[in-house]
Amino acid sequence: MTTQVALSNVGKTFPASPTTAALHALGPIDLELQRGEFFAVVGPSGCGKSTLLEIIAGLTPATQGSVEFEGRRIAGEAPDSIGVVFQEDASLPWLDVTENVAFGLRRSKLAKDERDARVRDALRLVGLSDFATSYPAQLSGGMRQRVCIARTLVMQPRLILLDEPFGALDQQTRLLMGDELLLMWRATGATVFLITHALDEATMLADRIGVMSARPGRLIDVVETNWPRERDSRIVERSEFGAITARLWKTLREESLKTIGRAVPKPAADA
Amino acid sequence: MSERRRHGGRNALLLVAALFALWQAIYWAVGDIALSSPLATLRYTAQLVTGEDFRMHLSDTMRAFAIAFVLSVVIGLLVGFWLGFDRLSGDALEPMIVTVYAIPKLTLYPILLLAFGLGLSAKVAFGVLHGTIPIILFTLGAVRNTRPILLKTAHVLKLSRPQMVRWILFPAAIPEIFTGLRVGFSLTLIGSLLAEMFASQRGLGYLLMNGIGLHNIELVMSVTLLIVVFAAAVSTLLLQVDRKLHRKG
Amino acid sequence: MKRLFLYRLAVVAGAIALLEIFCLTGVIDKITMQPPHLIARDLYRLLASGRMNGAIWKTSTNTLLALVLALGVGVVAAALLHRLRALRDTLDPLFATYYAVPVFAFYPFFIVVFGLGDLPQILIAFMLGVVAMIVNTLNGLDRVPPVLLKTGRIMRLTPIDTALRLTLPAAGPYILTGVKLAVAYAFIGIIGSEFILSRGGIGYEINFAYNNFDNATMYPLIVLILLASIAINTVLTRWEKTLLARRGAR
Ligand SMILES: Nc1ncnc2c1ncn2[C@@H]1O[C@H](COP(=O)(O)OP(=O)(O)O)[C@@H](O)[C@H]1O
Ligand SMILES: [Mg+2]
Numbered sequence: 001m002t003t004q005v006a007l008s009n010v011g012k013t014f015p016a017s018p019t020t021a022a023l024h025a026l027g028p029i030d031l032e033l034q035r036g037e038f039f040a041v042v043g044p045s046g047c048g049k050s051t052l053l054e055i056i057a058g059l060t061p062a063t064q065g066s067v068e069f070e071g072r073r074i075a076g077e078a079p080d081s082i083g084v085v086f087q088e089d090a091s092l093p094w095l096d097v098t099e100n101v102a103f104g105l106r107r108s109k110l111a112k113d114e115r116d117a118r119v120r121d122a123l124r125l126v127g128l129s130d131f132a133t134s135y136p137a138q139l140s141g142g143m144r145q146r147v148c149i150a151r152t153l154v155m156q157p158r159l160i161l162l163d164e165p166f167g168a169l170d171q172q173t174r175l176l177m178g179d180e181l182l183l184m185w186r187a188t189g190a191t192v193f194l195i196t197h198a199l200d201e202a203t204m205l206a207d208r209i210g211v212m213s214a215r216p217g218r219l220i221d222v223v224e225t226n227w228p229r230e231r232d233s234r235i236v237e238r239s240e241f242g243a244i245t246a247r248l249w250k251t252l253r254e255e256s257l258k259t260i261g262r263a264v265p266k267p268a269a270d271a
Numbered sequence: 272m273s274e275r276r277r278h279g280g281r282n283a284l285l286l287v288a289a290l291f292a293l294w295q296a297i298y299w300a301v302g303d304i305a306l307s308s309p310l311a312t313l314r315y316t317a318q319l320v321t322g323e324d325f326r327m328h329l330s331d332t333m334r335a336f337a338i339a340f341v342l343s344v345v346i347g348l349l350v351g352f353w354l355g356f357d358r359l360s361g362d363a364l365e366p367m368i369v370t371v372y373a374i375p376k377l378t379l380y381p382i383l384l385l386a387f388g389l390g391l392s393a394k395v396a397f398g399v400l401h402g403t404i405p406i407i408l409f410t411l412g413a414v415r416n417t418r419p420i421l422l423k424t425a426h427v428l429k430l431s432r433p434q435m436v437r438w439i440l441f442p443a444a445i446p447e448i449f450t451g452l453r454v455g456f457s458l459t460l461i462g463s464l465l466a467e468m469f470a471s472q473r474g475l476g477y478l479l480m481n482g483i484g485l486h487n488i489e490l491v492m493s494v495t496l497l498i499v500v501f502a503a504a505v506s507t508l509l510l511q512v513d514r515k516l517h518r519k520g
Numbered sequence: 521m522k523r524l525f526l527y528r529l530a531v532v533a534g535a536i537a538l539l540e541i542f543c544l545t546g547v548i549d550k551i552t553m554q555p556p557h558l559i560a561r562d563l564y565r566l567l568a569s570g571r572m573n574g575a576i577w578k579t580s581t582n583t584l585l586a587l588v589l590a591l592g593v594g595v596v597a598a599a600l601l602h603r604l605r606a607l608r609d610t611l612d613p614l615f616a617t618y619y620a621v622p623v624f625a626f627y628p629f630f631i632v633v634f635g636l637g638d639l640p641q642i643l644i645a646f647m648l649g650v651v652a653m654i655v656n657t658l659n660g661l662d663r664v665p666p667v668l669l670k671t672g673r674i675m676r677l678t679p680i681d682t683a684l685r686l687t688l689p690a691a692g693p694y695i696l697t698g699v700k701l702a703v704a705y706a707f708i709g710i711i712g713s714e715f716i717l718s719r720g721g722i723g724y725e726i727n728f729a730y731n732n733f734d735n736a737t738m739y740p741l742i743v744l745i746l747l748a749s750i751a752i753n754t755v756l757t758r759w760e761k762t763l764l765a766r767r768g769a770r
Pocket of ligand 1: 023050
């Protein structure tokens with residue numbers, strides 16, 4: 001196991017604007033991602049998860065601490081070999097599915113055959129081969145998100161960041177999408193960093209799960225699942241599944257209560 | 272919100288100042304032959320508006336405009352509500368009305384002149400031709416886009432149809448209808464003035480064209496200034512009300 | 521769909537038939553208007569004779585010139601204003617009340633300054649069209665989803681690629697709305713000013729025919745303008761619809 005991403009003492013404070021005060025949104029955070037692992041992050045909403053992801057992606061600079069990707073410092077520019085799937089639908093409505101997936105490859109010096117082959121493989125991996133000439137508007141939300149995943153995959157990233165990619169989908173679709181994500185993770189060998197608000201999703205998918213505090217978000221727990229690499233959504237039948245999810249919720253409950261503005265209730269006295 | 276209001280006011284003032292500065296700059300660049308300076312124009316305007324002649328032209332324009340606007344509102348609301356309720360007619364006619372909006376309506380004016388003769392009624396008809404369309408379109412949209420949940424609520428509350436219109440539909444549609452009235456107001460004014468510019472013996476539009484005939488640049492600029500200031504001022508006022516209604520809605 | 525088409529057909533055919541009957545029975549007298557079938561015949565003869573080719577050419581080229589100016593200046597100005605927040609805020613009251621001001625009122629002034637040539641007409645048509653273009657392009661730029669721009673950065677697109685391959689297509693439908701309006705306004709501007717005072721063009725010919733009680737020329741030309749304007753508008757609306765349909769609700 002080698003370290004691929006190293007965050008040390010990373011924090012973010014948004015500067016004050018004419019209408020808002022300065023906001024300490026994140027950190028400090030120390031975290032190392034191992035090459036090839038599946039890491040999930042859970043935390044109350046507004047705790048800085050997306051901000052953390054954007055810092056790793058090089059979309060926004062940290063205001064404190066340092067971020068290294070494969071030994072190089074990231075400073076506010078997106079490095080190659082990092083792919084991102086956002087929560088919002090980022091499919092391009094004026095391009096069909098094939099053109100969407102090939103979008104990032106235009107600039108590369110690949111031969112046309114090679115390019116077409118990559119697009120075909122990615123479409124097969126996300127199960128959209130039959131929709132190659134459809135437009136995003138003709139697809140369901142889950143399929144559009146898979147288009148975005150395929151678009152990321154063709155770039156063959158070594159690190160894939162996903163920001164609540166299934167947040168807008170219904171529960172059954174999410175479970176199935178989770179299965180596909182696991183397949184893709186094994187097939188590509190890439191490192192996956194997944195933000196989710198669904199605790200069961202984190203437990204089902206990840207090797208390790210980071211739990212964040214309310215804003216400013218810090219890591220308050222990191223849970224190892226010890227699942228085998230070959231796994232799918234049927235893992236929910238295992239007894240450890242419930243135990244791990246319960247542990248996550250226990251840690252998160254207090255933090256989540258803080259964000260909805262409630263005082264933390266005292267535990268009821270044992271009867 | 273009052274913050275925003277103040278910003279809006281400051282921006283408007285800044286803009287007016289900038290436009291006057293631009294005017295003055297062009298005047299310095301071009302000179303007296305083609306342009307009169309802002310100050311000279313204002314002085315001429317002051318003299319113009321106190322004259323007896325001007326009052327006659329103004330009242331002529333205003334009379335045509337007022338009648339045209341009232342007619343536009345009545346026709347616009349009636350047709351708008353009808354097309355809003357009657358799905359088939361609405362779907363069929365709306366694109367046609369939008370198309371009429373895009374044609375150069377000035378070309379139709381000779382027909383109106385032949386039909387109504389040179390005078391007030393042709394001007395009024397032309398103003399109505401401009402003014403009704405936006406009122407119809409906005410009213411139609413407002414009625415049709417009333418949130419279905421409101422209509423269901425009316426149903427659950429067992430309101431009669433007139434009650435439903437009075438208590439639910441109309442209040443819900445008011446902001447959009449007002450937008451239609453605002454645009455209709457401006458377009459009616461534009462229509463009336465255009466009619467006067469093309470063929471008429473009285474009114475501000477006539478005065479403007481007369482200025483060209485007399486090569487009286489000061490007259491042309493003064494009347495243009497008056498028209499622009501009036502239209503912009505009223506439109507700004509209506510826009511404020513419009514925004515307030517939409518914020519509440 | 522079919523029902524709507526039939527409805528529209530009935531309205532148009534009904535109106536023409538009614539006019540025809542009124543004209544033939546004398547409810548509308550000959551001096552006011554000729555029956556529609558004669559107008560159609562006259563229009564055909566007028567076009568076949570080639571008598572109006574010069575006027576048609578003049579009006580078309582002037583409209584096109586004004587339109588190209590309005591589109592070019594409009595897009596560039598919108599792109600700049602989108603970045604210059606303060607300037608945009610200052611100009612906002614101007615844009616908000618612009619179409620409430622009779623732009624044609626400036627026409628006499630332009631004639632005084634530039635003389636009675638094509639320039640004042642093109643200027644009026646440009647002024648009418650450019651603001652619709654600016655406002656709609658700005659609206660489109662405002663609505664480009666931020667996530668698309670983030671995607672562009674992840675893919676390390678150059679600024680030009682981002683503008684041409686993400687921003688422009690994403691704002692496309694709104695820009696097209698601007699184009700549609702600018703086309704209509706350019707046409708209205710040219711025809712209108714030809715009509716009010718000019719030395720040539722279709723608007724001028726209509727005015728000339730009107731002054732000479734030449735209904736056999738006036739009505740066909742009016743119909744020609746109506747048909748041209750309806751045709752252009754229909755084509756652009758179609759295009760807009762297919763673009764929007766492909767994109768679904770967005
Ligand atoms: N560009 C920004 N400027 C100011 N504050 C921001 C900005 N982006 C996010 N924030 C604030 O930072 C906090 C964390 O946001 P985010 O990372 O999106 O949270 P999460 O993804 O965990 O819900 C939130 O309170 C949000 O309002
Ligand atoms: Mg987030």
